[in-house]
Amino acid sequence: MIKNYWNKGKKQKIVTIICALVLLIALFVLRDDYQPALLFVRKFIFIILLSGIILFLGLRKFRKSTSTGGRLGILALLVVFFGILYVVGWHFKMYDYMKTYNVFNHLNRVEINELPLTQNERIQPLRNVFSMANESVGETKDVSLPHLVRIGDENKWTMAIQPTEKYVWQGMTDNTEEVFAVSSTTPFPRFSSENRIPVTFSIGESLKFSRNTYNAVVQRFNIFQLFTMEPSDTYYMKNDSGQWVQVVSLIKWKGFLFPYPTFGGVMVIDNGEHDFNDYMERILIGKGTYISPENMKNHIYLTRQNTLAEKVSRLQAESLKFLGGFSDPLPWNMETAVKIPEMPKDQNQQPYVTDFDFSDTETGAxxxxxxxxxxxxxxxxxxxxxxxxxxxxxxxxxxxxxxxAAKKQGYAGVSAMPLKVKESRKEYDWTANTPVEFRPYIKDIAGKKRMFFMGTVSSISDTDSKQFDGSATPDLVLIDSEYRDVVWIDVKHPSQWDKTVYDQLNEAWRSSEKIGYYFVEETKEIDIARHVIDSIKAIPQVDKKAEEIERLQKQIDSLKASKN
Amino acid sequence: MSKNKFRYILIGIFTILLILQLVNYDFSADFDWKSVLKLAAPILMIIAMVLSIKHVKSNDEN
Known part of the structure; x- marks a missing residue:
């Protein structure tokens, strides 16, 4: 058809060339819009090829067949084939099963025999931080989802204050002007003064068109990355030179038969206002610096950092169900099959980002x-x-x-925790409040490493299930996963938590484990009325005779020494 | 051309439908057969129309 049109004359040739050029430019500039389709083909390449080939061969056979019975038979065969593919692959979830098995096979698994300790415990759950951040911004601003990241030696919740998605015009014209960086360990998180940092990002998660983080990152991909990479969560952190940057976690799809997601490195977007040159760069080749997983060790701020997409880590954790073999998680086995427990309401689901201290284990982690x-x-x-x-x-x-499980420890899991907390304080209004986000708290108390779960009591709005209202100093609980006892701790005094736990549980531990006393009860008196003593203006009595005797004694001693 | 006029019109309609489905499709979601059928149906119809036009041209029959 195009050939016929091309041969008609000069005018038609010019029109064809202009149309082809426009199409090419559109394909180049709009690749952030159709990249999900390319990635879709990559993710399901095997199924698409298989279905395409079977359909092609079936239809060819159908057309060549002369008899009506033969044609009906081929149609029936095609229906049966696609029916089986759907039922086995999707209804019984065997496609996901194979994908997870692929993840398991390519995973660098290390079994540890000693639990690491936890450190820098975070006090607020993610949803509380998000709610409190939203309380601190105006109508035309949105807060991005908080992420726990390492800033220097401190763990902080960071999030951007960006133009709201509600008003399109601001998304096209305004920049992200501020970032929240709130310490995760403080009982009193503040969303003002030094925690509200003025920094300009011309690219943001809520901004429109080429200023959108997703679009800018996809435009930066090369031709191969367009088919294999997927931008994921966005983190805000300080780079090695102390500048705030946006770090976009990337997911890389690997494999042919049942492709699976892996960590694909990060794209780092610098802060700063954009001029016309930046605009052209954004439109044509996107913005950001790609850092591959192999090169991340060369950037100190990206090591020991939180940059992994939760989608990837969830699949990796879930793949442990294959530890008992390929067929173990099938419905008639299920001996070692495990799941990631889903927490009710709109709580932050696992994984829980936690700071672990592996220094006293022999793992080298x-x-x-x-x-x-x-x-x-x-x-x-x-x-x-x-x-x-x-x-x-x-x-x-x-x-x-x-x-x-293999060590037969019999610990209670996360899903058992909410009811234990509710049972421990029956006077609470548990219809309005919910204990959420049970993260691990592992401490060396009374002679051994003990595993607890730390939960925070949050009020969840009746009208908006995403609205979590936690006060700045919420109620905290620690639950011993072995003894199942709930200890309510004072959020304002983290240094006393271990002592509080010991006070409540030591008798149970001592009678059960035949252990001695720890946390010896001795009171060290500090600052008791010392100022009163200091304020007494007493003149010390000086014994002049004693001084004279001491002086003479020294003379005698020196004379005796000279004789010797 | 006149014999195949309606087939060309149908190709045009199904192409527009396919483009609309491509724009609306949620590619970030997992593979969903029911949604894929929305893409497959207009593609198969376009293929059927093209084959039909070829057949008419080669055999000169309608």
Whole structure:
């Protein structure tokens, strides 16, 4: 058709060339819009090829067949084939099963026999931080989802204050002007003064067109990356020179038969206002500096950091169900099959980003941020803790897991915790309040490492299930996963938590484990009325005779020494 | 051309439908057969129309 049109004359040729050029430019400039389609083809390449080939061969056979019965037979065969493909692959979820098995086979698994300790415990759950941040911004601003990241030696919740998505015009014209960076360990998070940092990003998650983070990152991809990479979560952190940057976690799809997602490095977007040159760069080749997983060790701020997409770590943790073999998670086996427990309402789901100290274990793992999962058996009524999974949050190609089930520890899992907390304080209005986000708290108390879950009591709005209202100093609980006892702790005094736990549980531990006393009860008196003593103006009595005697004694001693 | 006029019109209609489905499709979601059928149906109809036009041209029959 185009050839006929081309041969008609000069005018038609010019029109054809102009149309082709416009199409080419559109294909180049709009690749951020159709990239999801390219990625879709990559993700399901095997199924698409298989279906395409079967359909092509079937239809060819159908057309060549002369008899009506033959044609009906071919149609029936095609229907049966696609029916089986759908039922086995999707209805019974065998496609996901194979994908997870692929993840399991390519995972660098390390079993650890000693739990790491937790450090720098975060007090607020993610949803509380998000609610409090939203309380601190105006009508035309949005807050991006908080992420726990390492800033220097401190863990902070960081999020951007960006133009709201409600008003399109601001999304096209305004920049992200501020970033929240709130310490995760303080009982009193503030969203003002030094925690509200003025920094300009011309590219943001809520901004429109080429200024959108997703679009800018996709435009930066090369031709191969367009087919294999997928931008994921966006983090805000300081780089090695102290400048705030946006770090976009990338997911890379690997494999042919059943492609699976892996960590694909990060794209780093610098701060600063954009001029016309930047605008052209954004439109044509996007913005950002790609750092591959292999090169991340060359950037100190990206090591021991939280940059791994949760989608990837969830699949990695879930793949541990294959520890008992390929067929073990099938419905008639299920001996070691595990699941990631889903928490009710709109709580932040696992993984919980937690700071672990591996220094006293022999694993060689770094101490810092990890994605932690507490896996439980697949049945809804089974809530024991089967595995603790530690996925390095900086994308290091390793996954550490501790097998509680094999050690027959009988610990209770995360899903068992909410009811224990409710049971421990019956006077609470549990219809309005919910204990949420049970993250691990592992401490060396009374002679051994003990595993607790730390939960925070949040009020969840009746009208908006995403609205979590936690006060700045929420109620905190620690639950001993072995003894199942709930200890209510004072959020304002983290240094006393271990002591509080010991006070409540020491008798149970001592009678059960035959251990001695720890936390010896001695009171050290500090600052008791010392100023009163100091304020008494007493003149010390001087014994002049004693001074004279001492002087003479020294003379005698020196004379005796000279004779010798 | 006159014999195949309606087939060309149908190709045009199904192409527009396919473009609309491509724009609306949620590619970030997982593979969903029911949604894929929305893409497959206009593609198969376009293929059927093209084959039909070829057949008419080669056999000179309608």
């Amino acid at each position: 770094f101490s810092g941020l990890y994605h932690w999962f507490g896996l439980e058996p697949v049945g809804d009524e089974r809530t024991s803790l089967s595995f603790s999974v530690f996925v390095p949050a900086d994308g290091t190609d390793k996954m550490y897991y501790y097998n509680h």
